[in-house]
Amino acid sequence: MMKKTMLAALATGLFALQAYAADTVRIAITGPFTGGSAPMGVSMRDGAKLAIDEINRAGGIQVGAKKMKIEVIERDDEAKNERGALIAQELTSMKDLAGVIGTVNTGVCLAGDKYCQEKGLTKIITPAAGSASMTQWSKAGVKDLSIFRFSADDGIQASMVVEEAINRRFTKVAIIHDSTNYGVSGRDDLLNQIRKQGNRLQVVATEKFNIGDKDMTAQLLKAKFGGAQAILIWGIGPELAAVSNGMAKLGMKVPLIGGWTLSMSNYIDNAGKNGNGTLMPQTFIEDPITPKARSFIESYHKTYGVSRIPSPMSAAQGYDAVYIFAAAVKQAKSTDTHKIKDALEDLKEPVKGVIATWKHPYSKWNPADEQTHEAFRRDRVVMGMVQDGRVVFANQADRQRLMKNAGQ
Amino acid sequence: MYTLLIVQLAVSGALMGMVYALVAYGFQLTFATSKSINFGQGELVMLSALFSLTLIDTGLPYWLVVPGGMLFGAALGLFVERAGVRLALEQKSEGWILLTIILGLLGFSTAENIWGRDDRPFPTPIPSDPLHFFGIDVTPLELSVAVGVLTVMGLVELFKRKTLLGKAFEAVSADRDAAQLMGISATRTIQLSYGLSGLVAAMAGILVAPITTVGPTMASVLVLKAFSVAVVAGLDSGFGVVLVGLFLGALESLTSFYLGSGWREAPGLVLLILALAVRPNGVFGKATIRKV
Numbered sequence: 001m002m003k004k005t006m007l008a009a010l011a012t013g014l015f016a017l018q019a020y021a022a023d024t025v026r027i028a029i030t031g032p033f034t035g036g037s038a039p040m041g042v043s044m045r046d047g048a049k050l051a052i053d054e055i056n057r058a059g060g061i062q063v064g065a066k067k068m069k070i071e072v073i074e075r076d077d078e079a080k081n082e083r084g085a086l087i088a089q090e091l092t093s094m095k096d097l098a099g100v101i102g103t104v105n106t107g108v109c110l111a112g113d114k115y116c117q118e119k120g121l122t123k124i125i126t127p128a129a130g131s132a133s134m135t136q137w138s139k140a141g142v143k144d145l146s147i148f149r150f151s152a153d154d155g156i157q158a159s160m161v162v163e164e165a166i167n168r169r170f171t172k173v174a175i176i177h178d179s180t181n182y183g184v185s186g187r188d189d190l191l192n193q194i195r196k197q198g199n200r201l202q203v204v205a206t207e208k209f210n211i212g213d214k215d216m217t218a219q220l221l222k223a224k225f226g227g228a229q230a231i232l233i234w235g236i237g238p239e240l241a242a243v244s245n246g247m248a249k250l251g252m253k254v255p256l257i258g259g260w261t262l263s264m265s266n267y268i269d270n271a272g273k274n275g276n277g278t279l280m281p282q283t284f285i286e287d288p289i290t291p292k293a294r295s296f297i298e299s300y301h302k303t304y305g306v307s308r309i310p311s312p313m314s315a316a317q318g319y320d321a322v323y324i325f326a327a328a329v330k331q332a333k334s335t336d337t338h339k340i341k342d343a344l345e346d347l348k349e350p351v352k353g354v355i356a357t358w359k360h361p362y363s364k365w366n367p368a369d370e371q372t373h374e375a376f377r378r379d380r381v382v383m384g385m386v387q388d389g390r391v392v393f394a395n396q397a398d399r400q401r402l403m404k405n406a407g408q
Numbered sequence: 409m410y411t412l413l414i415v416q417l418a419v420s421g422a423l424m425g426m427v428y429a430l431v432a433y434g435f436q437l438t439f440a441t442s443k444s445i446n447f448g449q450g451e452l453v454m455l456s457a458l459f460s461l462t463l464i465d466t467g468l469p470y471w472l473v474v475p476g477g478m479l480f481g482a483a484l485g486l487f488v489e490r491a492g493v494r495l496a497l498e499q500k501s502e503g504w505i506l507l508t509i510i511l512g513l514l515g516f517s518t519a520e521n522i523w524g525r526d527d528r529p530f531p532t533p534i535p536s537d538p539l540h541f542f543g544i545d546v547t548p549l550e551l552s553v554a555v556g557v558l559t560v561m562g563l564v565e566l567f568k569r570k571t572l573l574g575k576a577f578e579a580v581s582a583d584r585d586a587a588q589l590m591g592i593s594a595t596r597t598i599q600l601s602y603g604l605s606g607l608v609a610a611m612a613g614i615l616v617a618p619i620t621t622v623g624p625t626m627a628s629v630l631v632l633k634a635f636s637v638a639v640v641a642g643l644d645s646g647f648g649v650v651l652v653g654l655f656l657g658a659l660e661s662l663t664s665f666y667l668g669s670g671w672r673e674a675p676g677l678v679l680l681i682l683a684l685a686v687r688p689n690g691v692f693g694k695a696t697i698r699k700v
Contacts, residue, residue, distance in 0.1 A: 274536075
């Protein structure tokens, strides 16, 4: 008798679990929620959860005949490649996972994404920007790819950085980068772009630093004595701040232009007034220029009790990525990760996001052209500038253009 | 132009080397009285800096934060002595090595749990705009490190030489058994030395924090360098650590310029190995004669 009731209980329990699982769309959000990359990871997660809350409050995603709510699984990869690999393995072993959104660090992408690809688990990378995380697939000649990216890749960013230096009529620049996969691939992108844009910049010094370095005197002096008129840089928050502070210490008054990581709060805070005037490409600026942007910024501030988003573009990208993913689930009429991938490659309906309205962001993967799985093009990205602890539009023309686009 | 560059590198490096010297001095203080050192000294530096940052966040003025942080450091030093060193010394065992390492790890986890893992800026009223001396740029912040280090070391040395308690300290350092026969409590003196050592560590933390930012890992490299400095100079060399600290700092800076920044940590280790091979008592240390 006892045994029977227990079995029955167990059976109902199992059944309940299954029923529960089948009623939700399970999405994993991964990224560094602690450590030096945390401002990006946390903002991305919180931006994504804002979108998920909105969707769930409206009853969920329309999947075929019924509405399904989104269930979030969070994993902190601590920006460590080996943790990223472990998490990816864990996620691919989950049965009914619809997909993954996240990853901030290019190294973590390189370590973990191969497991997702092996099992065909659909993943939208955001906001990791290193070129290598997508070019690795075209180099390998993969025929069918389940990895998408929702971030302005370093190729676009590097071209903007070089363009900016040329527009400012500089002729001599120094390149400084960190020794991670992100920094090294950023350096290569910069050198590539300098060649592409007609070799008009002479690189007087190419220097690197390690994560955790606080003293950049040696690298900066090489730039200074080489006569650099600008420093082009690729790294993340804390070390970037060390570079800015080191420049102030040596009385170097040349602009710092680099990857979008220069908009991270731990750069802006640790560099303080030394960060003013720093330029970087941005996909989103915390400036309520459109009603959609205003409501997004306000609800972020209110929900998380902050007066400034730690990394505004990570938050906005996380938010838009969720809406794009949700649109794919709706179109696929299924929570099956393979079907969602097919839907992502051919999204019929435009998706209204906070950065832009996304019309057909991805297309069928073509190993010869990784742009097929990249959502951002050059015209979606603007130059941002640090000013008194915030990132603002560097060119008013960009601000006007975006306002006009939104008005149409 | 080129000499200027070298001088600039050497000066910036040497000023950072002063912090190594101060932490190394903390090793010396406890080694003198008890022949033991706190392997968790780096965590003392870090915890005191984080505590001071909390004091600043509460709105306390800087000139009150500094003594506040130093008292906290001294208290931590006393705690390490009581929890990790005294019992081991009483039993004439080397258990303090492991115990101080463990206490250090505990301090690290505590810091991560209370203050989080992120590096944060440490505001100070000392300006960071560079001053020019003969073509070299030095910030008041870097100068404050040099002044702070020398002041603290000077005060501690004065205390040791001019006060009764300080003389007891010197007596125990010279010969613990004889001092005890003269009625000086060795336990009390060792306690005092750990308190002073904690105080010095806290000062190092407060001085270096505005330059390097504050976080749980801020002192992990610093303490290794300081250890090299202490051993190279000799664990009983007094102001010798300052010279070695200056030298190592300048050397690191020049190495990272000429060999690349990846080689930055190399000179400290090379010096350590050389010192142990050629002068095990340190460059400025006295060869001890052990009487049986």
